[in-house]
Amino acid sequence: MSSEQAAPLLRIEDLHVSVGERDILRGVDLTIEEGETHVLLGPNGGGKSTLLNTIVGIPGYRVTQGRIVFKGVDLAGLEIDERARLGIGIAFQRPPAVRGVRLRQMLEVAARSELTPDTVADLDETLSLGHMLDRDVNMGFSGGEAKRSEMAQLLAQMPDLALFDEPESGVDLDNIAVVGGAMNSLLKGEERISERRRAGLIITHTGHILEFVNADVGHVLYNGRLACKGNPLDLIEEISSHGYDKCVECALCQTFA
Amino acid sequence: MSDVRLSPGAEARLTEIRAAAEAAVDKPAALGPDIDITRFRTVSEADTIASLDSLERQVKETVLLSGFTADETERSASYFQMDRTPIYERVQKAFDDAIEIMSTEEALKLYGEEMLEKYWWRAVDPGKDKYTAIVALHQTEGYFIRIKAGRKVEKPIQACLFVSESDVSQNVHNVIIVEDGAEANVITGCNIHTDVKEGLHAGISEFYVGRGAKLTFTMVHNWAEDFSVRPRTGIVVEEDGVYINNYVLLKPVKSIQAFPVAKLVGDRSTAVFNSIVYGLKDSVIDLGSETQLIGEGTRSEAVARTVSMDRSTVYSRGRLIGRTNTCKAHLDCRGIVQSAESTQWAIPDLASEGAPGAELSHEAAISPIAAEEIYYLMTRGLPKDEAVSMITRGFVSIDIPGLPDVLRKQIDKAIEETSKEAM
Numbered sequence A: 001m002s003s004e005q006a007a008p009l010l011r012i013e014d015l016h017v018s019v020g021e022r023d024i025l026r027g028v029d030l031t032i033e034e035g036e037t038h039v040l041l042g043p044n045g046g047g048k049s050t051l052l053n054t055i056v057g058i059p060g061y062r063v064t065q066g067r068i069v070f071k072g073v074d075l076a077g078l079e080i081d082e083r084a085r086l087g088i089g090i091a092f093q094r095p096p097a098v099r100g101v102r103l104r105q106m107l108e109v110a111a112r113s114e115l116t117p118d119t120v121a122d123l124d125e126t127l128s129l130g131h132m133l134d135r136d137v138n139m140g141f142s143g144g145e146a147k148r149s150e151m152a153q154l155l156a157q158m159p160d161l162a163l164f165d166e167p168e169s170g171v172d173l174d175n176i177a178v179v180g181g182a183m184n185s186l187l188k189g190e191e192r193i194s195e196r197r198r199a200g201l202i203i204t205h206t207g208h209i210l211e212f213v214n215a216d217v218g219h220v221l222y223n224g225r226l227a228c229k230g231n232p233l234d235l236i237e238e239i240s241s242h243g244y245d246k247c248v249e250c251a252l253c254q255t256f257a
Numbered sequence B: 001m002s003d004v005r006l007s008p009g010a011e012a013r014l015t016e017i018r019a020a021a022e023a024a025v026d027k028p029a030a031l032g033p034d035i036d037i038t039r040f041r042t043v044s045e046a047d048t049i050a051s052l053d054s055l056e057r058q059v060k061e062t063v064l065l066s067g068f069t070a071d072e073t074e075r076s077a078s079y080f081q082m083d084r085t086p087i088y089e090r091v092q093k094a095f096d097d098a099i100e101i102m103s104t105e106e107a108l109k110l111y112g113e114e115m116l117e118k119y120w121w122r123a124v125d126p127g128k129d130k131y132t133a134i135v136a137l138h139q140t141e142g143y144f145i146r147i148k149a150g151r152k153v154e155k156p157i158q159a160c161l162f163v164s165e166s167d168v169s170q171n172v173h174n175v176i177i178v179e180d181g182a183e184a185n186v187i188t189g190c191n192i193h194t195d196v197k198e199g200l201h202a203g204i205s206e207f208y209v210g211r212g213a214k215l216t217f218t219m220v221h222n223w224a225e226d227f228s229v230r231p232r233t234g235i236v237v238e239e240d241g242v243y244i245n246n247y248v249l250l251k252p253v254k255s256i257q258a259f260p261v262a263k264l265v266g267d268r269s270t271a272v273f274n275s276i277v278y279g280l281k282d283s284v285i286d287l288g289s290e291t292q293l294i295g296e297g298t299r300s301e302a303v304a305r306t307v308s309m310d311r312s313t314v315y316s317r318g319r320l321i322g323r324t325n326t327c328k329a330h331l332d333c334r335g336i337v338q339s340a341e342s343t344q345w346a347i348p349d350l351a352s353e354g355a356p357g358a359e360l361s362h363e364a365a366i367s368p369i370a371a372e373e374i375y376y377l378m379t380r381g382l383p384k385d386e387a388v389s390m391i392t393r394g395f396v397s398i399d400i401p402g403l404p405d406v407l408r409k410q411i412d413k414a415i416e417e418t419s420k421e422a423m
Helices: A048-056 A080-086 A103-110 A117-127 A130-134 A143-157 A173-187 A232-247 B008-023 B057-064 B104-119 B130-137 B371-378 B384-396 B405-422
Strands: A010-019 A022-032 A037-041 A061-070 A088-091 A161-165 A199-203 A217-222 A225-230 B077-082 B085-091 B099-103 B143-147 B157-163 B168-178 B183-192 B199-209 B214-222 B227-237 B242-249 B255-258 B261-264 B270-279 B284-287 B290-293 B299-308 B313-322 B328-337 B343-352 B359-366
Touching (some): A010 A048, A022 A048, A022 A225, A048 A061, A048 A080, A048 A088, A048 A161, A048 A199, A080 B371, A088 A143, A103 A117, A103 A130, A103 A143, A117 A130, A117 A173, A161 A173, A173 A199, A225 A232, B008 B130, B057 B157, B057 B183, B077 B099, B099 B157, B104 B143, B104 B199, B130 B168, B157 B168, B168 B214, B183 B199, B199 B214, B199 B242, B227 B242, B227 B270, B261 B270, B261 B299, B270 B284, B270 B313, B290 B299, B290 B328, B299 B313, B299 B343, B299 B384, B313 B359, B328 B343
Parallel strands (some): A037 A199, A037 A217, A161 A199, B077 B157, B143 B168, B157 B183, B183 B214, B227 B255, B227 B261, B242 B270, B255 B284, B261 B290, B284 B313, B290 B313, B299 B328, B313 B343, B328 B359
Antiparallel strands (some): A217 A225, B077 B085
């Protein structure tokens, strides 16, 4: 990232989020620069999905303190669709089925009426969409189909910041490779490192997806805070051998009080 | 009928019909709000016209909303009834020997014996209630359509029943006969002049689908807030015959109650009912269908999508009666209530009568559009109102075979408008 860059793509400051009566996030600070891919690790129920849903703007995720600034714009008060049009995209872990709305229509929406037959053909080739295109989105989709459909929508949307909620969960190895390849082309493209613009934030439990996507920074979200930060692969190794509790205490990575 | 000479048997049948109707003049319907029919006078005569182009512009525009077009190039035959007068009946030249279209009064004059023996009040009981009675006793025409055996007519046949006066009742009796091996697609629009407020439309429809024949019947209702509608429909389907009924109601109505009954008498015969219903303003809507699965291997499906708004009350019914071990049928009714002042009922009804092997099933659901579905579309950049409209459109976009483009567009437009209102 060039030093002249005035503001980071995404800056999260002291973010506190409640869902219902529960305080889930308790002071998250996170900065993602253009072109960077970050990984979010952490135990179940630690607030990883809450962070993604809060960035996207899903109602019910109440920001009680702190703020999220994207491209210099404070996201408070912006609707989901406004954030999407500003350049934030998400691939859900378990997207809802929508009866009567076909995947093809979702791609048209995501591409903002700029969906050409060539783009559809490309997406079909990359993600083997085939008959899924004219099926009701997520209706009876298998795990792999749902993930491919989510990736197709993100590739049609081409957001500046792409959020991925467990892109490899419930997916067989072949599909992980396809999904990972699509993530890679979205985040890295064919461009040289210095020209990369799109950024990503990936929630993963297993780290399998990192065999296909090069991530720059890893974070562990623990007890509502980003407890530590480091090389994603090192963090995953540490967690798999010693568990989260030990990981956040270890010296391998930079820890926050 | 008075100027037609009939056999004693046919005369006796007419007397029987009259007696049954007279006994039912005060008999309220089993379903729907009761109407004092004595306050309506019968519709008047109108002048016939030489071509559909000479219809006044406002009438043309109104009927277009129900799929009736004055440009007949995409139609095989047309019937237009203004009030009590069939003002226009024409079969396009290419279909001259395939289709007969005329008013039922004319058909009775031409084919009195055959009509009375096979078709006239054979699928609907004249003594059913006061609405069948008023039609039997004070009939104001209606259409007769016959498709000759083996003729497959692809271009739709269109029929329009139009009411131009207030405080009247239009009491039509329609008959469609699709002879063995024939196929037809009939679009009927029932409309009223924009100036008309109060009134009653009582319509008897008797459809006969022959062996291996197929009838697709699409009806679009376009009424007004003070207009009451009581159709009574009976369908008889012979061996390997197929009947498809599409019904669309997108405008307010004072009350409508209809419950067509399809009798699948022939082996392997099929009946499909699709309906899209919007409950608007103070409309009271009570709609459904009954299929009697009598022949071996008979099949039926009824799909209803209901969106209710404002202060409307909507009943969505469906009844399947299995009378043979090899029959199979399914009901699928789903509703969305978009107003706290609106009421919806989904009433599926299944019966197996002496047929332990009958497979009958239903899915009925009334639920709002799930918030997570709206959010999902919004995450792709769609504003909330457009997301709701897209989901609602998807909800009612059931696959309706034979639905003309103009109707599909009309449905989409109405859905667009109503979903905006709901926001």
